Amino acid sequence: MSLSLPLPARKDRPPHCVIIVENLPVPFDRRVWQEANALKEAGWDVSVICPKNEQHPASYEEINGIAIHRHALPLEARGKLGFIFEYACALFHETRLLAKIALTRGFDVVQGCNPPDLIFLVAAPYKLLGKKYVFDHHDLCPELYAAKYERHGFFHRLLLLAEKYTFRTADKVISANDTYRDIAIARGGKNPGDVTTVYSVPDRQKLRRVAPDAVLKADAKVILGYVGIIADQDGVDHLVRMMHHIVHEEGRQGVRAVVVGDGPALASVQALASTLGVAEHVVFTGYLRGEKLLAALSSFDIGIIPDPVNEYNDKISMNKVFEYSALGIPSVSYDLSETHGLLGDAGSYAPNATPHGLAEAALPLIDDETHRRSMGARAGKLAEEKFNWSSEAEKYVAAYAGLVKQRAYA
Structure with a gap:
């Protein structure tokens, strides 16, 4: 040859x-x-x-x-x-x-x-x-x-x-x-x-809204969603702690977190959910592809960006910013420089760098559907104008x- x-x-x-x-x-x-x-x-x-x-x-x-x-x-x-x-x-x-x-x-x-x-x-x-x-x-x-x-x-x-x-x-x-x-x-x-x-x-011809996943929605009034890798630095543990505050300290009912993805920290955050008594309120789907992924993302009412405040996260552009916005999903995050720079007033930001602060930023969106839809529309418009x-x-x-x-x- x-x-x-x-x-x-x-x-x-x-x-x-x-x-x-x-x-x-x-x-x-x-x-x-x-x-x-x-x-x-x-x-x-x-x-x-x-x-x-x-x-x-x-x-x-x-x-x-x-x-x-x-x-x-x-x-x-x-x-x-x-x-x-x-x-x-x-x-x-x-x-x-x-x-x-x-x-x-x-x-x-x-x-x-x-x-x-x-x-x-x-x-x-x-x-x-x-x-x-x-x-x-x-x-x-x-x-x-x-x-x-x-x-x-x-x-x-x-x-x-x-x-x-x-x-x-x-x-x-x-x-x-x-x-x-x-x-x-x-x-x-x-x-x-x-x-x-x-x-x-993302390519908006491929990332699109479809019918929500009926199983993920089930009897939930509001879905808090996360999509991405689950590694130590990605802050999924912050999402779990945030859910503990929302469910057990603020007493909100019908709120469910859906975590789409996998990674080396998956087992530890699942164990944390059990320890904090929120395992029944947090669904881990693992990796999803194709229509299943789109259906899961289309189930999100609020997109959570739980990456904690540090010198690394302050400088990176989260894929989640672009993905949530492309689907018209309002985002909640810590007040990170790059994330805030991308989202501007289309984002909701924690008043402090703790899961408690993340929960505080999410609660107005959880409690007010009109506000939630307005912020989602603002994010969608931003994506249409800038994230191409x-x-x-x-x-x-x-x-x-x-x-x-x-x-x-x-």
Whole structure:
């Protein structure tokens, strides 16, 4: 069998980008999947390297003409040593699969999506062969570490070093918001012309309202919803404590919380719900896809963003902001800088950084349906005017212009 080498690039095909993401499988990772499809629609060949999970167990499949290569991970890490082991395994498989793609199809660009800020190690050897590296800056890893472990120290310095070399290796940086862009320029030393902000807004043609899930609704008067990963830093424990305050201290009846998603902290927050006596008021659905996901989201009366106040969450753009708003669901959150900047007066904010404060912000929406509908309409209008994936996709594709020399292909 003849093999095509990674250099020189073949002239009989479109340019080819390989996207590497470690923390979520594709197409479950919405941002990565939308980016992959945007490049495909712009005439690129696209491959993705990502992990497997129970919902996406296939080692290889092709969807929408995008080749998806998946690898196993031995565990879903929580502690420091667990993360080191997970990342080492991921880097091994990413290196193996990228070499396979290089030898069988060739490629022109590698896009690395953090966390971790280590994927540049996989791409760096190919830069010696003229390939380009694009860093898709999903997370602030040093800030995430500081928020999770409440310290800086040795590992924090290592993360800053990894971030530094990631920026240095990258030919282009795609920032998840303007705060990240500022960090890429100030802390990463990038030329402003090489950094493009692309917000993770959903494609509103795919995220739409459908008939609510009748089982989730059941006899509930108001559904408080959460969608996303359930990890230690995501604050689902704050949602559970908020429910304790609403049900047991404020005495509200007919209020149910629905948590859509999964993650390493699921068992602990389920145990917390039992300990606080709100297990019957909190439903955990696990991962949902397709129409089941849309039906669950369409059941939400209020969207909860329980991510706690810290230096990490203050800077990130929550996907939940965009998703709730696209469906006309009013949001309740802590008063985080980036979240407040996105939602403005379309959001409701806790008066203090505690689950009690989160409950206080939710109660006016729980008690007043007219107010709830008004805030939902305001969020929907905001999404229609500002949270538009087609414009974000244009910026994303434009960032790739010039990375690969134009060439004729059949």
